[in-house]
Amino acid sequence: MTRPAEPSSTEDATIAGWTDAYFNRTKAIVSRFGDARVTYAVFMRRPVVAAPRLLVEWLTRVAAARQTDIQIDLMHKEGEWVGAGDPLLYLTGSFRHLSDLETLYLQKLGPPCVAAHNAFQMCLELPNSSFLAMDARHCAGSEMQEMMAYAASVGGAAARAEGAKGFIGGANDATAHWFGKSRGYGTMPHALIGYAGSTVRAAEMFHETYPDEALTVLVDYFGREVTDSLAVCERFDSLAASGRMAIRLDTHGGRFLQGLDPAESYAVLERHVPGAIRRYRSDTELRHLVGTGVSAAAIWRMREALDAAGFSKVRIVASSGFGVSKCRVMSEARAPIDVVGTGSFIPNTWSETYATADIVSYDGIARVKLGREFLLQRNGERQQL
Template identity: 70%
Template sequence: MSAADTGRGWPAAGAFGPTQALDDGTIRSRTDAYFNRTRDIVTRFGDRQVTYALFIRRPVISAPRLMTEWLDGVARARGISLSYDIMFPEGAWVGAGEPLIYITGSFVALADLETLLLQKLGPPCVAALNAYQMAMALPGARFMAMEARHCAGFEMQEQMAYAASVGSRAAQREGALGFVGGANDATAGFFGDGRGLGTMPHALVGYAGSTLRAAEMFHSTYPEADLVVLVDYFGREITDALEVCRAFPDLAAAGRVGVRLDTHGGRFLEGLDPQLSYAALERNTPGTIRRYRSETELRHLVGTGVSAAAIWRMREALDAAGFPKVRIIVSSGFSVEKCLSMADAHAPIDLVGTGSFIPDRWSETYATADVVSYDGEARVKIGREFLLRKARDRAVPARESAS
């Protein structure tokens, strides 16, 4: 599938070195030994045409493209022909245990690919569902993918950014704004852009010595860029946000200033405490706090860190000071659950920066593969007969990979 198939940008072929390991030696070293031994045995005793079914035990959103593009590359490198049926188009909901894809080809050619195929299928599908749910929880907010710092290397980062783009497009088809970009250039193509998004880290504010000075330095260096300023470094979120807005009134009036709330969970936003947090919510979203809440929901609504109350208090302060067009950007643990709490509180969020679509429980990302036919004869281990029941109307036509 090319960029033209989605109408979006797509990183250049071969851009992701770690995922493009196509030679037999590298594949053999990275796959489980019993698959390598299976390939050796089948080579000795006679090849067969087999069909694999790949599935995940929990509901997901279909995100198979990194896997199928890698598989296409292996087919070209090995000079083999194979075919695969994608049972759910990219971005479609998939029920628990439903086969996502059937792959047919030589057993010798496919036996040692299972480990790497599963690595490239499960995590993106689960993360795509998380990204979709986050975007749907806050359909009027834009999201920026900030997964890179939480990933175990670039291959995982690639998978997570791709997943965010897939889940986002699924949400956008239902009216949500979704993810508009990522935090670095390497994965920006997944979001139809050539550059990563972002302005400044806390380190720049510390270097500058004040929030205002950091804003001045940034604007002097990047005068054409919108000015988004971290305002929690000195614990004066409201004071420093208003100081920056007053220093750049034209940008603020034009909607080109944003304040990013990243207050850590050890303290409240400037001027808030538990009682004042409850009051801020009651002023702006009466009734929200009165319903039954779990401890986690209460923390998201009126607790320390970037709570719904903190966001509402910042909006009140900006509006009262004459800066209604200054945007509020939030970060710090915006998971599906936190986004749902923010939606319930009607928090005035313009953009969410998050990497929390990365699955919390990695065991939920485990994909599984079973051979379901040998030379056209249906055969699968007891208990996996459900894999034999192919959908009558395939969502995506069979795709041929050949040398």
């Protein structure tokens, strides 16, 4: 069954079909026994970064279609840190019109807020690296894809306010607007290299087709990351010298980067960041430092090889499993990453994304279920997005 389009002025039936049944029944009961003006407090159970825009825009459209007023009081600006249980916003309006909207507006709030928080944390861990949102292929449809791209833009902007480079774009055109771009970023997948038969030939094909674009080459297909990187740089030495070339490391976790093994991985880090290996705290952190896949040692080894061959202006793009914890390890190892490609800011624990709403006022009388009295306190002034 396909997902219906975003609700519009003629789609109350669509809203009813996708909302929880008890909200629909509440709407019917309230319509029979008399409406009330209510205020909802909307909050989350964990710390997040405020990302309410999708909720606000959707509710505004629905209110206009229903010819009703929904007052939206934001307690936190977009991109602002919000503590667990601290209301993100209050909604005030007709109980009849608000009662059946809760399911859908909560869906549009929780995931973006948690993903924005994770994106913000990653960017702060590697403030000198740019980030690309490569979440699309991990999303459950276009609506989630929109939420995650929006979240990355919010978290990235919050990190930029603290001096980080943040997210500079995403992987597709449809969500590029969140980053102030008209097109998505990306050059080649592994499939193109398999089709071309060699990494160099794939780079040639790309450059012949897109001669005016910078060239980022994926180099792990044949397991010759160092050899193929240098071969591509030599083939396109003018691009390499002008800083218009990058090498993307995406080595999977089943093997080491070319030329590395556990002993050599330790040796690489000892040459560049001798203290890093002595500070690890878990097996996961050790794997990020000297293990298989795109480890800190792998990134340092690639930088060594490029610099030794005279390609110091060639940038390194690192992808594969980059979440908050891996970014933290890379920061401690001072890994020379120019750009991080990540879809891992999507929350690993989906239950953390659940937003919650409770009515705290009926016709001006404060009333909330036992245990949620903290929602009655309205701190701060109304905020703008």
